[in-house]
Amino acid sequence: MPEDNRDLAASAPLPVDIDLLVEAGDWPPQSDLLHLVERAVGAVLAELQLRWTGRSELSVVFCDDARIRDLNAEWRGKDRPTNVLSFPAFEAEEGFQPPMLGDIVLAAETVAREAELENKPLDNHISHLLVHGFLHLLGYDHETEEEAEDMEAVERRALARLAIPDPYA
Incomplete structure (x- = not known):
């Protein structure tokens, strides 16, 4: 897809109202995070060619490892931090x-550590995790090998729209 089409697809008006909260942790400025969320959501909607007739709301919380560890323990029975939950x-x-x-x-902390270990720009890793998390909200999963392949394929294509290299390469 030509570069200008990628930018256009990712910046089209969204049918999704975004409620963003920076609860804790060392994150980029809130305006930068909102831009990343809008671009990630836009890329997924464009890639899946989803058309909303009304509006929906999405909540995105940027927290620290302590908070996500509590959520992971409560909701998934895994008493450890993780990078993203949906x-x-x-x-x-x-x-x-x-x-x-x-x-x-x-x-x-987990997101920053992973970006550093994988030698990725932090914004690219945040965008990938936003795409991944948003796909979960749309019903995608990776519990089986087939589901994982399908989900990763959509992630790769959505990230390509944002000029972000394949995170699975």
């Missing part, structure tokens, strides 16, 4: 446009 507000159904998509939560 909490869908509704069961995903084809053709169903929920008024609330759900919550995406990212953890500062």
Whole structure:
């Protein structure tokens, strides 16, 4: 896809209202984070060619490892921090446009550590995790090998729209 089309697809007006909270952790400025969220959501919607007739709401929380560890323990039974968690507000159904998509939560220390270990720009890694988390809210998963392959393929294409290299390469 030509570069200008990628930018256009990722910057089209969104049918999603974004509620962003920087709860804790060493994150870029809130305005930068909002820009990353808008671009990630836009790229996924463009890649999947999803068309909303109304509006939906998405909550994105930027927190620290302590907070995401608590959430991971409570909701997944895993007493350790993780990079991103998604909490869908509704069961995903084809053709169903929920008024609330759900919550995406990212953890500062884990995200920064992973970006450094993988020698990736922090913004690129945040964008990847936002795409990943948003796909979970839309019903994608990676519990089986086939599901993982499908989800990763959409992630790669959405990130390519943002000129972000394949995180799985």
